[in-house]
Amino acid sequence: MREVHTDSIIAAVENLFIDANINLSQNVFDALNQAIEKEESPVGKEVIRELVTNANIARTEHMPICQDTGLAVTFVEVGQDVHVVGGTLTDAIAEGVRRAYKNGYLRKSCCDPFSRKNTGDNTPPIIHTHIVPGDTIKIVALPKGGGSENYGEVRMLVPSQGKEGVKSFVIDMVTKGGPNPCPPIIVGVGIGGNFETSALLSKEALMAPIGQRNPDPAIAAFELEILDAINKTGIGPQGYGGTVTALDVHIRMLPCHIASLPAAVNIQCHAHRIKEITI
Amino acid sequence: MEIKRIQTPLDDGVINQLKAGEKVFLNGFIFTARDSAHKRFFETLDRGEELPFDIRNQIIYYCGPSPAPPGKVIGSCGPTTSSRMDAYAPRLISLGLKGMIGKGKRSQAVKDSLKQYKAVYFGATGGAGALLSKSVISSETIAYEDLGPEAVVKLGVQDMPLFVINDIFGNDLYETGMQQYRR
Numbered sequence: 001m002r003e004v005h006t007d008s009i010i011a012a013v014e015n016l017f018i019d020a021n022i023n024l025s026q027n028v029f030d031a032l033n034q035a036i037e038k039e040e041s042p043v044g045k046e047v048i049r050e051l052v053t054n055a056n057i058a059r060t061e062h063m064p065i066c067q068d069t070g071l072a073v074t075f076v077e078v079g080q081d082v083h084v085v086g087g088t089l090t091d092a093i094a095e096g097v098r099r100a101y102k103n104g105y106l107r108k109s110c111c112d113p114f115s116r117k118n119t120g121d122n123t124p125p126i127i128h129t130h131i132v133p134g135d136t137i138k139i140v141a142l143p144k145g146g147g148s149e150n151y152g153e154v155r156m157l158v159p160s161q162g163k164e165g166v167k168s169f170v171i172d173m174v175t176k177g178g179p180n181p182c183p184p185i186i187v188g189v190g191i192g193g194n195f196e197t198s199a200l201l202s203k204e205a206l207m208a209p210i211g212q213r214n215p216d217p218a219i220a221a222f223e224l225e226i227l228d229a230i231n232k233t234g235i236g237p238q239g240y241g242g243t244v245t246a247l248d249v250h251i252r253m254l255p256c257h258i259a260s261l262p263a264a265v266n267i268q269c270h271a272h273r274i275k276e277i278t279i
Numbered sequence: 280m281e282i283k284r285i286q287t288p289l290d291d292g293v294i295n296q297l298k299a300g301e302k303v304f305l306n307g308f309i310f311t312a313r314d315s316a317h318k319r320f321f322e323t324l325d326r327g328e329e330l331p332f333d334i335r336n337q338i339i340y341y342c343g344p345s346p347a348p349p350g351k352v353i354g355s356c357g358p359t360t361s362s363r364m365d366a367y368a369p370r371l372i373s374l375g376l377k378g379m380i381g382k383g384k385r386s387q388a389v390k391d392s393l394k395q396y397k398a399v400y401f402g403a404t405g406g407a408g409a410l411l412s413k414s415v416i417s418s419e420t421i422a423y424e425d426l427g428p429e430a431v432v433k434l435g436v437q438d439m440p441l442f443v444i445n446d447i448f449g450n451d452l453y454e455t456g457m458q459q460y461r462r
Binding site: 040041042043044046047050051053054055057058062064065066068069105106107118145147150178179180232233234235238239240242243270 | 442
């Protein structure tokens with residue numbers, strides 16, 4: 001049994017959230033640069049150029065890419081041969097988040113649902129854990145802004161609605177969001193499982209790099225089919241009109257109940273901030 | 280693309296020239312206010328008191344910046360979604376507010392007010408908070424400091440990059456842009 005001290009988890013989480021919020025990943029940066037070429041609207045091109053400049057300024061000036069530095073979402077894969085010492089894993093992640101948002105000058109955006117009183121330190125973080133083989137801990141930090149998160153939804157479709165039902169659900173959500181989730185967006189689609197699994201799958205889908213296709217060729221083709229339909233809506237960068245409304249669509253799918261077809265859509269803005277570490 | 284330079288306070292002469300889809304560089308002063316500040320504006324007006332600043336011919340920016348790191352005027356400061364302020368905007372426009380900066384569509388009531396009172400809605404690029412911070416040259420909290428990122432801050436701006444979304448002629452870039460590129 002390998003021991004991992006909470007001090008190393010706290011430090012790793014602090015670094016991850018600061019890094020994610022300031023340094024746009026090369027994958028997203030490259031996708032934005034390619035989008036300038038693909039975009040047909042002059043205004044749309046100008047908007048994406050601003051986004052590329054923004055990413056460069058954030059990196060060199062050490063500033064958040066976007067002032068909405070999000071709720072602190074983490075996906076944690078805990079090897080079953082790891083023993084966390086010094087405290088609990090949950091407390092360690094929360095402390096890392098607390099330090100990141102304070103020391104990194106990140107905005108604290110977490111509040112009471114009704115009184116709207118800010119929790120003051122961007123905790124509690126959102127933690128999804130999976131137990132996996134091995135003796136390491138992998139942590140993915142995915143700070144998620146409110147503007148894009150507001151256009152997510154779970155729908156319990158009827159099995160007869162099939163692929164067409166899922167496709168029109170996704171287009172419906174993208175159209176409903178229009179300019180608000182800050183296009184060009186990345187769309188996570190969760191299909192199957194049950195009510196809560198579909199929602200989780202839709203967020204996990206966002207972890208796939210832009211351009212990476214689902215290993216199942218039929219689902220990979222379905223991803224591209226939906227992407228094409230989204231880019232024909234005309235919404236465009238920032239909703240000002242254009243041909244690049246989404247940078248990619250990622251689907252995650254699991255078997256479901258014979259009576260159900262759960263589907264979930266989770267929308268991510270162009271400021272797709274994601275960083276990971278394995279301890 | 281061609282970029283117009285405009286200056287606050289906004290007068291009708293400038294507003295008459297602005298068309299949806301144009302890019303502008305804004306100079307002068309603007310005031311940040313989002314959800315909670317707007318709620319307080321209304322409470323203040325309902326009590327018959329004065330707002331913390333004279334809104335006539337001014338621009339409100341829907342923005343809650345990230346904290347300013349040491350040595351910087353402001354943190355990252357992009358726009359938030361404007362529709363949450365739709366309930367408040369028509370009354371402020373009727374009192375002389377001439378511009379709003381945010382992101383996302385406005386209600387018909389807001390668009391009608393823009394036409395009636397000759398005011399403009401500008402879009403700042405959402406998620407470009409680092410870029411937008413470069414155009415902020417001064418920052419002074421003038422009200423509601425207790426609201427943290429939602430306080431009212433007077434920002435001095437130099438060549439702040441914006442797009443005209445809703446002009447006084449009833450044009451809406453979100454509608455015309457989408458129609459033009461729908462396939």
